[in-house]
Amino acid sequence: QKEVEQNSGPLSVPEGAIASLNCTYSDRGSQSFFWYRQYSGKSPELIMFIYSNGDKEDGRFTAQLNKASQYVSLLIRDSQPSDSATYLCAVNGQGGSEKLVFGKGTKLTVNP
Amino acid sequence: DTGVSQDPRHKITKRGQNVTFRCDPISEHNRLYWYRQTLGQGPEFLTYFQNEAQLEKSRLLSDRFSAERPKGSFSTLEIQRTEQGDSAMYLCASSRGRAPYNEQFFGPGTRLTVL
Numbered sequence: 001q002k003e004v005e006q007n008s009g010p011l012s013v014p015e016g017a018i019a020s021l022n023c024t025y026s027d028r029g030s031q032s033f034f035w036y037r038q039y040s041g042k043s044p045e046l047i048m049f050i051y052s053n054g055d056k057e058d059g060r061f062t063a064q065l066n067k068a069s070q071y072v073s074l075l076i077r078d079s080q081p082s083d084s085a086t087y088l089c090a091v092n093g094q095g096g097s098e099k100l101v102f103g104k105g106t107k108l109t110v111n112p
Numbered sequence: 113d114t115g116v117s118q119d120p121r122h123k124i125t126k127r128g129q130n131v132t133f134r135c136d137p138i139s140e141h142n143r144l145y146w147y148r149q150t151l152g153q154g155p156e157f158l159t160y161f162q163n164e165a166q167l168e169k170s171r172l173l174s175d176r177f178s179a180e181r182p183k184g185s186f187s188t189l190e191i192q193r194t195e196q197g198d199s200a201m202y203l204c205a206s207s208r209g210r211a212p213y214n215e216q217f218f219g220p221g222t223r224l225t226v227l
Contacts, residue, residue, distance in 0.1 A: 004154075020121040032212035043203055043218045044155065051213065088154050098143065098168055100216060102154025 003027060005092050006103035014111050019076040023089030026070070027108050033065055033072045034090040034100065037083075044088055061090060079110040114138070116219030118204050124225045125194055132190045133222045137206030144187050145216060146171065146179055147203040155203055155218075161187060194226045 005024050013019045021035075032051050036044035050063040051054045064074040072091075076083055086107045089090065092099040117136045125131050137144045142163050149156035158177070160168040163184035173179075176194075181187040191198055201223050205216040 030212075032214070034215065036218075043201075043221045046215055046217060049215050090154070092214070093157070096211055098160045098162075098211045098214060099145070099157035099170070100155075101157070104152065104154050 003101045004103040006087075006089050006106050008106060009107055010107040012109045012111060013079050015079060015081060016081055017079050017110075018026055019083065019108055019110070021074040021076075021087050021089075021108065023072045023074075023103055024070055024089045025072070025089075026102075027091065027094050028067075028070065029058060029090055029094060030070075030091045032092040035061075035062070035074045036088040036090060036102075038086045038105065040085075056096045076108075080110075081110050081112050084108060084110050116204055116206050116217055118202075118219040120221050120222055121220060122223050122225075124227065126227050127194060127196060129194055130190065130192045131194060131224065132188055132203075133202055133224075135187045135189070135204030135219060136185070137187070137204070138208075138217060141206035141208045141217075142184065143207045143208070143210070143214060144181060145205040146187070146189050147205065147218075149201045149203055149221075150199075158189075191224075194224075196226050197224045199224055 035048040038044045048063040064073045086105040088105045089103040093099040144192045146158040149155040161181040176192045201221045205218045207214040
């Protein structure tokens with residue numbers, strides 16, 4: 001089982017819709033969860049992080065964490081064409097490791 | 113906050129040559145990370161420094177790879193005797209906090225092509 005799994009997509013939504021991106025992880029001991037946005041040919045950009053169960057909102061973005069289900073999601077409200085990118089889920093490594101373990105990413109396309 | 117910088121942005125080399133990349137972290141960040149990313153994959157961890165100490169290394173970091181952070185500021189990643197499989201984007205990140213609260217901020221990356 002891969003440590004961090006994401007649907008590779010592509011996920012296509014119309015402009016103004018809610019985009020829902022999902023991620024599951026295998027290490028029950030994971031404590032921190034990150035969402036990065038990566039435009040084609042660019043480096044990952046941190047957009048959200050969450051440490052506790054529940055929801056965390058920042059502007060149009062909401063991260064949701066359910067540790068019991070080992071599931072983290074990212075909702076993007078009022079999606080814009082500029083949100084079209086690959087979204088990477090990352091989880092802190094096992095045993096207090098400083099590394100982040102990334103999924104392969106989900107490619108999102110927002111259609112005008 | 114000037115962000116993480118990396119140099120060069122692109123490097124094309126022939127198989128068997130040595131290459132060196134540089135990373136300058138965000139100034140107040142004492143933690144520095146190297147990752148490698150290939151097409152269609154998420155970044156893969158290579159190594160981690162806290163100040164000048166290299167505290168974690170991935171099994172991906174073969175004997176041909178070496179990283180340094182001599183004064184706890186900038187870092188270099190050297191690949192000796194490059195192979196075509198080394199072609200990838202090499203990403204540097206830095207953070208201020210310790211795990212698990214170590215939000216990592218990436219630089220623009222160095223894209224390596226080995227011919």
